Structure formats: structure tokens, C-alpha cells
Amino acid sequence: MKNNLSILIVLAVLGLSACSPSKPAQDSATDEATISDDSLMTLVEYRTFQYFWDGAEPNSGMARERFHTDGNYPDNDKHIVTSGGSGFGVMAILVGIKRGFITREQGLERMTRIVGFLETADRFHGAWSHWINGETGKVKPFGENDNGGDLVETAYLVQGLLAVRQFFNEGTEEERALANRIDTLWKEVEWDWYRNGDQDVLYWHWSPDKGWKMNFPVEGWNECLIMYVLAASSPTHGIPAEVYHNGWARSGAILNDSTHSQYGYHLNLKHNFAQQYGGPLFWAHYSFVGLDPRNLKDKYADYWQENRNHTLINRQWCIENPKGYKGYGENCWGLTASYSTGFYAAHRPMDEDLGVITPTAALSSFPYTPEESMKVMKHLYFDLGDKVWGEYGFYDAFSEQKDWYVKWYLAIDQGPEVVMIENHRSGLLWDLFMSAPEVQSGLDKLGFTY
Incomplete structure (x- = not known):
């Protein structure tokens, strides 16, 4: 296959580096030998990374909720940004600084724009909405009754912002000023x-105006552990440990009665709606982009082993492929x-296996299954090629069974x-987030070892 490689990546292939974004160079044949x-x-x-850099919404600097290469957006929402996705995005920008895709100064300028936008955007007792114009x-409602604060999406955003704060808090005067502004936003979340x-x-x-009409108490196991950790860690609006143990952990009912899938991998926690085989793999990712699972344990689980086994079960299901999907x-799992x-x-x-493979599932699992995830990366890039690969990396999802390939992100x-x-390669975001003293205090309060 041929790919439109950037000059920077040609340098990377040769073991060199660059410090600023590069425009596409001429086509270069690339295969496993080169x-x-x-x-x-x-x-x-x-x-x-370019999804969050070149592809960012221009006024706010935030991450667009979605990007369709054909320019056709549902509800014409090309200016709608996502609070949770932007939390992951600011972490991606830190990766860009570390890897030399952009300079530290460029990263600082973008982060300053993002923080300035967040300071004036709609907030609801300190929490941002899921979608923002x-x-x-201004808030864009996510649903009829969802036009206010979204604490889970806010948690993903704060997880990223705290990593940014830790990255810049001992830097130049301008960098420290940014870190202080982030600190204020963090302390204002109620x-x-x-x-x-x-x-x-x-x-x-x-x-x-709708109050608590959504009526969604967050109980585990799903993607929301980071929300409870941050709520316990807050120096201004913290929650007592009982909220974690009685709410999230359901007074111990979060633990499985039957702890093995048929594949023999141990799942200590009840995976909501999909207990035997585990839920969608983003449950092993979203809370753990900053929260380091490598040595993370409490009385309910060893979170490294939990996430690794969740990944292996998901992979094994696809290998055995009981529904016979192409x-x-x-x-390819x-x-x-x-x-x-x-x-x-x-x-x-089981019920939600529709013959659709989502690249982020295996690639975001690199820390848990590095060899298995690398096989997927190479297959996607070398074998499927332009069907699944574009301007901002691998497209969101595809189905060989239904010959369905859309250029959406x-x-x-x-x-x-x-x-x-990057966490697999260097532990960058884990080290930054876990260095926050409030996070360490919150984990201690909840009875974690790490």
C-alpha cells in the first residue's frame, strides 16, 4: 500500500526527530520491511494526535465531538466540542510535545486557549456539559433532559487538565500561570x-431547569471509576469514602458471585449488562488514561489484572468468533x-457483537496486551490500509462482514x-496524573494501594 507520509514520520522511521508539525511529503511506499x-x-x-491539533475546533481549541471527512455532520454540528473527548485531547497534546510533533511553546499556546474557553463556557455547579458550542x-443539549452538568464527562476533562497542570507547574512564569488557572477550574467543580x-x-x-430528572446514579462496574476518585480527591468539594463504597461499589455488590468467563480469565468485578464476558473495552480505558492501573488495588479488585483479563476475553471472543463474522x-479484534x-x-x-471492529479497542489496550495489540495495528495498517487509515489515523470503525467502511472519527x-x-511506551500520562498530591490523598481516602 502507499501512504501519504509526513516528513516528520519519514524522519521517525529513520530514527530521527522533528519539533514542529510538518506538511505531507510525496507518497512513499511503506511496508513491514521498511x-x-x-x-x-x-x-x-x-x-x-492531529485530530486534536489540526482537527480541533478553531475558536476554542477543543476537540470536536466528531469529524466526517465527507463534511456531512449530523445536525450540522461541526462546531460542537466534547468535554470528555477534550480531556483525552489535552493529554494527546502532551504526547505531541514529548514526541516532538509540536514545540512546548506551541502546546502552551493551545492549552492557554482551551483553558480560557473553559473559564467562560457554561458550567453547572462547576461541571461542564457533555457537548458545548x-x-x-453555550451548552448543546445531549438529550431532551440532558442540558446541564455531566459529571462523568467533566471527570474525563479534569483528569486531562490535572495532567497538564502537573506538566507545566514548575515551568516558566507563563506556564505556572496556566497551571494556576487549571487549579482554579479543578477546585470549582462541586x-x-x-x-x-x-x-x-x-x-x-x-x-x-430539569433538576435531577435524568435520575442516573452512577454505580459500578463501568467507565466511571475516575469520577469517584476525583470526587474523593477534591480539596474543596470532596466526598466522604462512604459515597464510593456504598454507591459505586454497591456496598460490596460490585463483586462477582461467579468470577470466571468460560475462557478462564478472572473478572473480579460485575461488568454491568455483560458480566460473563465483560462490557465494551472502553471501560478499561477511559478511567485509566491518567489513573495508573499497573499497581492499583483496593478491596474490590486488582485493576491491572481486571483490565488485562477484560481485554483478553474480548480478544478471545473475536478469535473464536461464534457468530462467524468475516x-x-x-x-483483527x-x-x-x-x-x-x-x-x-x-x-x-454476545448480544452487542454486530460484526463491527473498532480500532481503538485493541490499540488503546496496548498497555495490557502489547504483543496482541501490535498484531492488530500492523494488520490494520499494512493489510487493510486506506480502507481504515486516513488523515487522523485509523477511522472509527469498520465491518468486513458488511463491507462497511466509513471515513468518520x-x-x-x-x-x-x-x-x-504513549502510556505503554513511556508511562507519560500515568506519571503526570499520579503525581498530583490531591489524587494521592483521594486514593488513600478510598483505601487504594498504588
Whole structure:
């Protein structure tokens, strides 16, 4: 296959580096004999990072919710940005600085624009909405009753911002000023408000005119662990440990009664709606782009082993392929929430396996399954090629079974991909986030070891 490689990536293949974004160079034939695994990871990181750099919404600097290369957006929402996806995106920009895709000064300028936008955007007891108009800062409702604060998406955003704060907090005067502004935003999130009174659980949504009508108490196991960790860590609006243990952990009911899938991999936690085989793989990614699972344990789980086994079960399901879908196998696996043949689905083994593979599922699992994930990366890049590869890395999803290939991207899928590949390579975002003293205090409060 031929790919339109950037000058920077040609240098990366040769073991060199560059410090600023580069325009595409002439086509270069690239195959497994001419690019190392390490350089391929750099290429994938670079292209995926560009979703959050060149592809960002221009006024706010934030991550667009989606990008369709054909220019056809649902509801004409090309200016709609996502708070959670932008949390992953600011982490991706830190990867860009580390890898030399941009300079530190360029990264600082973009982060300053993003923080300035967040300071004036709509907030609801300190929490941002799921979707925001990038031109005006006004909330775009995510649903009829979802027009206010989204605490889960806010948690993903704060997770990223704290990593940025830690990156810049001992730098130049301008960098320290940015870190201080982030610190203020973090301390203004009223995590305790989202207890809906003094309940021992956190609620996902609150609206200024609909109140608690969404009525979604967040109980595990799903993608929301980071929300409870940050709520416990807050120095200004913290929650007591009981909210975690009685709400999230359901007074111990988060633990499985039957702890093995048929494949023999141990799942200690009940995976909501998909207990035997585990839920969509983003549950092993979103909370763990910053929260380091390598040695993370509490009385409920060993989170490294939990996430690794979740990944292996998902992979094994695709290898055994009980529904007989075309393309599935050792080099092509990964079920998670993404675009789908019916527009969108939370793909997972059993009932929500629709024959759709989502690249972020295996690639964001690099820390847990490095050899297995590399096989997928190489298959996607060398074998499927331009069917699944474009300007901002691998497209969101595809189905060989249905000959379905769309050139669409989603921020919440692109972000974990570049961040978790970098965590596998260097631990960059894990080290930054875990260095925050408030996070360490919060984990201690909840009874974690790390």
C-alpha cells in the first residue's frame, strides 16, 4: 500500500526527530520491511494526535465531538466540542510535545486557549456539559433532559487538565500561570453537589431547569471509576469514602458471585449488562488514561489484572468468533462503543457483537496486551490500509462482514488511542496524573494501594 507520509514520520522511521508539525511529503511506499514496530507506533500516534491539533475546533481549541471527512455532520454540528473527548485531547497534546510533533511553546499556546474557553463556557455547579458550542461556549443539549452538568464527562476533562497542570507547574512564569488557572477550574467543580442531597452515590447529570430528572446514579462496574476518585480527591468539594463504597461499589455488590468467563480469565468485578464476558473495552480505558492501573488495588479488585483479563476475553471472543463474522481473528479484534452499521452501538461480546471492529479497542489496550495489540495495528495498517487509515489515523470503525467502511472519527475513540499507546511506551500520562498530591490523598481516602 502507499501512504501519504509526513516528513516528520519519514524522519521517525529513520530514527530521527522533528519539533514542529510538518506538511505531507510525496507518497512513499511503506511496508513491514521498511518501518519498525516502534516507528509505526510513532506514526499512529502522530496521525491520531492531529485530530486534536489540526482537527480541533478553531475558536476554542477543543476537540470536536466528531469529524466526517465527507463534511456531512449530523445536525450540522461541526462546531460542537466534547468535554470528555477534550480531556483525552489535552493529554494527546502532551504526547505531541514529548514526541516532538509540536514545540512546548506551541502546546502552551493551545492549552492557554482551551483553558480560557473553559473559564467562560457554561458550567453547572462547576461541571461542564457533555457537548458545548465551540464558538459560543453555550451548552448543546445531549438529550431532551440532558442540558446541564455531566459529571462523568467533566471527570474525563479534569483528569486531562490535572495532567497538564502537573506538566507545566514548575515551568516558566507563563506556564505556572496556566497551571494556576487549571487549579482554579479543578477546585470549582462541586463534586459533592452531585450527591443529590446527602446520598451515598454520585449522580451523572444535573440540569438548571430539569433538576435531577435524568435520575442516573452512577454505580459500578463501568467507565466511571475516575469520577469517584476525583470526587474523593477534591480539596474543596470532596466526598466522604462512604459515597464510593456504598454507591459505586454497591456496598460490596460490585463483586462477582461467579468470577470466571468460560475462557478462564478472572473478572473480579460485575461488568454491568455483560458480566460473563465483560462490557465494551472502553471501560478499561477511559478511567485509566491518567489513573495508573499497573499497581492499583483496593478491596474490590486488582485493576491491572481486571483490565488485562477484560481485554483478553474480548480478544478471545473475536478469535473464536461464534457468530462467524468475516475478518475476525488474532490480527483483527476489539469490540467497544463506536460508530456502527446502525450509526452507533456499545459493541461487546454476545448480544452487542454486530460484526463491527473498532480500532481503538485493541490499540488503546496496548498497555495490557502489547504483543496482541501490535498484531492488530500492523494488520490494520499494512493489510487493510486506506480502507481504515486516513488523515487522523485509523477511522472509527469498520465491518468486513458488511463491507462497511466509513471515513468518520470520534474524539472519545481517537483520544485514548494515542494516550494509551504513549502510556505503554513511556508511562507519560500515568506519571503526570499520579503525581498530583490531591489524587494521592483521594486514593488513600478510598483505601487504594498504588
